[in-house]
Amino acid sequence: MFKNFFKLGKKDNKEKIDNHIENDLNKELDDYKEENLSEDISEEENLVEYNGIEENSGEENIEYDSQIELEEAGSEDDNNYEEADEKKIGFFNRLKNGLSKTRKGITEKVDIILKSYKKIDEELFEDLEEVLITADVGVNTTMDIIQELREKVKERKISEVSEIRGLLKEVLREVLTKGETNKLNIDPSPAIIMVVGVNGVGKTTTIGKLSSRLKSEGKKVLIAAGDTFRAAAIEQLQEWGNRAGVDIISHQEGADPAAVIYDGIQAAKARKIDVLICDTAGRLHNKKNLMNELSKIFRVVEREYPDARKEILLVVDATTGQNAVSQAKVFKEACDITGIVLTKLDGTAKGGVVLAVQSELDVPVKLVGVGEKISDLQDFDPISFVEAIFEE
């Protein structure tokens, strides 16, 4: 699967990038490995020349086996079924609360429309269509949904307007469950999760929340701060790591992201980490740059961690509606995204974008952010999502 990571749209791009990778990456990594990752890796080592960037490895945050104990403290309440039940209820309520604006935007309007019709006719379908488009379900997906609704009405010879609500729920569930599984592919370990996405969409927050959650599930987690573009990004990740009690492998601002990921992988192997979560820089202003950077990182992963399960999660901001879909399309051309994380669903009435992303890109939504707290990241469960939107 990893061999297909780079979907390089144009042949000349592909050749350029391939040449770049073949000429530079292998040599650079071999040099780097020799210089820095010999058995006795030392924090005292000084200036390392890597890819033309000087970085002071003495200040890097590489603390190999010394902190294993820190991470072995898993959650104590894992086996408490009552608490698990409570958590589940809390989980659904949090989802429901988070989706309150979307519920207003879709269900309340649908209910008003259904109340105003006495019989099922074309005008009713058109009104429903408008509601879905306004809730950012996207034109194509909306057309498909309404067409499916029409067909079901016809096939089942439905004549009562009151039955449309249940039917619509059914169709939405079908849209959200027809693709690949929504579950994260991280078991059995080891696994590596590459987190991609443009700046500001909630990547750092998602990494913090996810690492905290996986740790509480008893997994050993490590973060690699591959967004070296801005010092603030590394610091922000460090803060989340502290909150989650998870170690971070980081270099200095401006370092080569592929080198950070390389170090992260070596540390993950040495510490027998279950899940390595890698941040990446989100510069989308130029697709070629994005592909260059990502392809180099992925080559490192492919070469250094072939046995690990791989997830490439694209983080998009639900409040940007159809923009999130466009971003996802660009990233999908640059790499084989395996899942989508939709953040800030709590702050928007545009939650319908979940349906657009899943159906137009054919990539499953795997996680959703429904708030700013560390516990506000949920596995995306299509059934609960539809229930939460339609709950009275």
Ligand SMILES: Nc1nc2c(ncn2[C@@H]2O[C@H](COP(=O)(O)OP(=O)(O)OP(=O)(O)O)[C@@H](O)[C@H]2O)c(=O)[nH]1
């Ligand atoms: N309400 C809400 N806010 C969120 C959610 N996820 C992230 N945020 C907020 O979105 C803002 C941006 O999040 P970051 O994690 O810094 O985004 P980023 O993509 O890492 O951005 P850079 O660090 O600039 O690359 C922060 O204020 C977060 O608190 C969410 O699910 N709900």
